[in-house]
Amino acid sequence: MLGYMLFVAALFFCAGIAMWLCLLGVRAAKLLHAERRARQRQGILAAMTRFRMAGDPRRLVDGLRQAEPAALIQIASRLLPLFTRAEREAFEEALARRRVARFIAERIARADEAKRTLYCELLGVLGSERSIPTLQHALSDRSPAVRIAAAISLAQRGEVDDVRELVARIGPAARRSSRLTYLFDALLAAHGDEVRAIASDPSIEPRVRISAFVALTGVSEADHRALLPDMAADPSPSVAAASARLLAERPHPDAGPLIARLIESPYPSVRREAAEAASQLGDTGLRPALRRVLGDRDPLVQASAARSLVHLADGAPAGGAPGVARAPALDRPIFGASNG
Amino acid sequence: MFWGSGDAAAWIGLAQAVTVIIIVSALLQNLLHIVQLAAAAGAIRARPPVVDPALIRERYGRIAPSISVIAPAFNEEVTIIASAHSMLSLRYPHYDVIIVNDGSTDSTLERLRDEFKLVKVQQPLALLLPHRPARAIYRSLVAEHLWVIDKENGGKADAQNAAISLSHAALFCVVDGDTILEPDALMRAVVPFLDEPDRTIAVGGTLRIANGLDVRDGRVRELRVTDRFLPRVQILEYLRSFVMSRLAWSRINALMIISGAFGLFRRDVVMEIGGYTQGSLGEDLDIVIRLHAHMIESGREYRIGFVPEPMCWTEVPESLRVLARQRARWQNGALECFFSNLKMALNPRYGRIGMLGFGHILVMDIVSPLLEVIGYLTIPLFWYVGLLSYEYLIGYAAIVFGLGTFTSIASLILAEFQLRPYPHVSDLAKLGSAAVLENFGYRQLHNLWRVWGMWQYLTAQHAWGEMPRIGFAGGR
Numbered sequence: 001m002l003g004y005m006l007f008v009a010a011l012f013f014c015a016g017i018a019m020w021l022c023l024l025g026v027r028a029a030k031l032l033h034a035e036r037r038a039r040q041r042q043g044i045l046a047a048m049t050r051f052r053m054a055g056d057p058r059r060l061v062d063g064l065r066q067a068e069p070a071a072l073i074q075i076a077s078r079l080l081p082l083f084t085r086a087e088r089e090a091f092e093e094a095l096a097r098r099r100v101a102r103f104i105a106e107r108i109a110r111a112d113e114a115k116r117t118l119y120c121e122l123l124g125v126l127g128s129e130r131s132i133p134t135l136q137h138a139l140s141d142r143s144p145a146v147r148i149a150a151a152i153s154l155a156q157r158g159e160v161d162d163v164r165e166l167v168a169r170i171g172p173a174a175r176r177s178s179r180l181t182y183l184f185d186a187l188l189a190a191h192g193d194e195v196r197a198i199a200s201d202p203s204i205e206p207r208v209r210i211s212a213f214v215a216l217t218g219v220s221e222a223d224h225r226a227l228l229p230d231m232a233a234d235p236s237p238s239v240a241a242a243s244a245r246l247l248a249e250r251p252h253p254d255a256g257p258l259i260a261r262l263i264e265s266p267y268p269s270v271r272r273e274a275a276e277a278a279s280q281l282g283d284t285g286l287r288p289a290l291r292r293v294l295g296d297r298d299p300l301v302q303a304s305a306a307r308s309l310v311h312l313a314d315g316a317p318a319g320g321a322p323g324v325a326r327a328p329a330l331d332r333p334i335f336g337a338s339n340g
Numbered sequence: 341m342f343w344g345s346g347d348a349a350a351w352i353g354l355a356q357a358v359t360v361i362i363i364v365s366a367l368l369q370n371l372l373h374i375v376q377l378a379a380a381a382g383a384i385r386a387r388p389p390v391v392d393p394a395l396i397r398e399r400y401g402r403i404a405p406s407i408s409v410i411a412p413a414f415n416e417e418v419t420i421i422a423s424a425h426s427m428l429s430l431r432y433p434h435y436d437v438i439i440v441n442d443g444s445t446d447s448t449l450e451r452l453r454d455e456f457k458l459v460k461v462q463q464p465l466a467l468l469l470p471h472r473p474a475r476a477i478y479r480s481l482v483a484e485h486l487w488v489i490d491k492e493n494g495g496k497a498d499a500q501n502a503a504i505s506l507s508h509a510a511l512f513c514v515v516d517g518d519t520i521l522e523p524d525a526l527m528r529a530v531v532p533f534l535d536e537p538d539r540t541i542a543v544g545g546t547l548r549i550a551n552g553l554d555v556r557d558g559r560v561r562e563l564r565v566t567d568r569f570l571p572r573v574q575i576l577e578y579l580r581s582f583v584m585s586r587l588a589w590s591r592i593n594a595l596m597i598i599s600g601a602f603g604l605f606r607r608d609v610v611m612e613i614g615g616y617t618q619g620s621l622g623e624d625l626d627i628v629i630r631l632h633a634h635m636i637e638s639g640r641e642y643r644i645g646f647v648p649e650p651m652c653w654t655e656v657p658e659s660l661r662v663l664a665r666q667r668a669r670w671q672n673g674a675l676e677c678f679f680s681n682l683k684m685a686l687n688p689r690y691g692r693i694g695m696l697g698f699g700h701i702l703v704m705d706i707v708s709p710l711l712e713v714i715g716y717l718t719i720p721l722f723w724y725v726g727l728l729s730y731e732y733l734i735g736y737a738a739i740v741f742g743l744g745t746f747t748s749i750a751s752l753i754l755a756e757f758q759l760r761p762y763p764h765v766s767d768l769a770k771l772g773s774a775a776v777l778e779n780f781g782y783r784q785l786h787n788l789w790r791v792w793g794m795w796q797y798l799t800a801q802h803a804w805g806e807m808p809r810i811g812f813a814g815g816r
Contacts, residue, residue, distance in 0.1 A: 181402075322485070
């Protein structure tokens with residue numbers, strides 16, 4: 001028995017040493033690979049520089065033709081926001097010639113989560129018509145992050161027919177994500193009414209509705225004014241609490257009365273958010289409402305109200321406090337709202 | 341031989357029984373490590389790090405919530421300015437930094453005042469959470485989002501409570517006063533909160549060792565492994581702890597500790613549990629256990645996550661004396677947390693936290709160090725007096741050293757898949773040699789320090805002790 005244990009331990013020791021040697025080998029291979037990639041990147045960047053100087057898209061396309069699809073993807077993911085329109089068009093042409101969409105479609109199934117997400121995002125910006133089936137397929141991916149990325153890309157490309165169906169397809173885990181706000185943002189132009197319908201449909205999960213509200217009120221001042229009273233009166237404590245934060249972060253003509261109403265909410269999480277929001281609003285008219293909850297049965301509501309009263313006291317210095325949101329900050333996720 | 345021949349069989353039987361218990365305990369400990377390694381590898385494979393921080397900013401920057409970075413500082417005059425610069429130059433859209441001068445007796449506050457042109461704010465500090473009185477609150481004239489609380493000394497937990505009381509942010513991030521943060525630390529750590537905003541209540545990140553690094557303007561400029569043996573061994577320890585253990589536990593939502601040097605928390609939930617326990621020696625373990633207890637008892641779905649990417653850099657002790665004190669304090673703190681939350685231990689009502697999390701603390705932090713130290717003393721002694729054959733001695737040594745080396749090397753390999761691995765092959769060679777050498781001397785000392793920590797706990801010795809700072813190489 002002991003001899004056997006000795007053998008096993010020695011085996012592990014040798015395995016450890018062997019793994020260490022492998023690690024050195026892997027490191028060396030990575031260095032070589034990185035050098036090759038760096039050369040490719042240099043080639044692409046040189047082609048782009050020549051193009052910028054000479055202004056001839058053909059030269060860029062010719063330069064990019066030499067590069068591997070993986071290097072093109074890497075450059076595209078990093079530099080896309082910096083491209084000029086002409087560079088972008090040339091880049092898209094190069095990607096089409098190098099069959100990057102097919103490259104991604106072939107690899108997406110066996111790539112890791114980080115790459116699958118990136119591929120979906122790139123297909124949303126650069127892909128051709130042929131990338132739509134890949135994105136549709138990615139809506140059923142096992143990773144919520146990939147499903148959301150695919151949904152956003154489809155929305156950016158205008159390939160969404162039914163918003164509710166799309167939201168249903170991404171699954172419950174993805175519907176819990178704050179990134180839904182980006183999805184609704186991308187849908188607003190073509191499906192604004194559907195997004196509004198989702199926001200005010202109490203049968204839909206509060207998190208989805210909050211994201212819809214945040215997207216709507218973050219883009220349009222009219223929606224901000226019109227929707228926040230509805231949001232504050234929402235039967236879901238999560239949505240109502242979210243409205244308190246939005247009211248604190250961006251001016252609203254009825255912010256004071258709405259916060260005063262929220263301070264009276266039957267839900268402690270809503271009262272707490274409203275009491276916190278009161279100090280950020282700086283509206284001294286809220287002092288009576290805050291005084292009423294100084295004896296609240298929830299100690300955190302009491303504490304938040306007391307702190308807000310200190311901030312709203314006569315002669316209290318302006319200048320805010322750490323963590324107070326700065327306008328415009330409509331598009332923040334709202335925490336602590338749905339457990340209450 | 342000092343016993344009669346009639347007793348010999350009984351003594352031999354006893355010696356063998358003790359040795360078998362010790363060997364089984366060592367095997368169990370190593371088996372747990374191997375399971376954790378497998379789970380951590382699975383976690384990295386399932387969700388590999390996003391290499392490019394620009395992508396994370398692009399995906400989450402616009403919906404990122406406000407964060408207060410909270411840094412308690414007690415006698416940190418050597419490192420506070422570099423740390424403050426690193427905190428103030430993070431790439432995150434909405435954040436403030438609150439440094440709490442916890443009654444320092446050195447020039448920590450003066451240095452901050454001079455460097456950042458601090459001015460007093462006439463604002464009382466609300467007592468949302470219990471803490472020692474504040475003497476003054478300052479704002480910086482040159483760094484808009486820097487706040488400094490000067491308060492009476494009350495310990496780290498007390499200082500954190502004071503800063504939470506000042507903050508209005510949705511999340512707060514606790515860091516140590518001597519921590520150098522990675523520029524994208526907040527952006528990376530906030531991702532689980534944005535992916536699951538209603539469930540995620542806390543997130544930990546990987547801590548790495550700054551000794552010997554070139555730090556300038558609050559940034560780590562060049563990554564290298566220090567030539568000093570003690571910090572080098574601690575690099576391996578931190579890799580085992582963060583890359584292997586915490587990643588594995590977070591995968592099953594049973595993470596029991598978020599390092600006090602970097603952790604992101606939802607402020608409302610921490611306030612619900614009354615903030616940090618004042619005077620706690622293991623405040624980072626204590627708060628996570630209490631969060632688990634609170635969420636389980638209130639029947640709410642929650643998640644405590646861990647992001648394996650390196651978040652920050654910290655200085656570790658370079659002398660045996662200081663390291664011994666630190667490790668004894670950690671052990672003391674772990675026991676304090678274990679016994680103050682004993683109702684959860686091995687209690688099925690607390691699910692995997694009660695059964696697995698507390699079971700793990702019991703095995704790894706209480707039983708194993710004790711048995712290992714007993715093993716160091718008794719097994720050679722039994723062999724020397726002829727109660728055991730040499731196979732036992734060699735078998736025990738082989739298990740401890742062979743499996744220990746395997747675990748360390750495997751953690752190094754996992755770290756290779758993280759961001760920012762050590763760039764030079766010579767660094768890997770240094771760490772590889774440390775993985776073997778640490779088993780001869782350091783490991784034994786470490787276990788002795790832990791037993792010393794147990795003794796401190798039993799005799800109610802309750803002190804933090806001081807860690808002299810060396811300062812970061814390469815200027816401020």
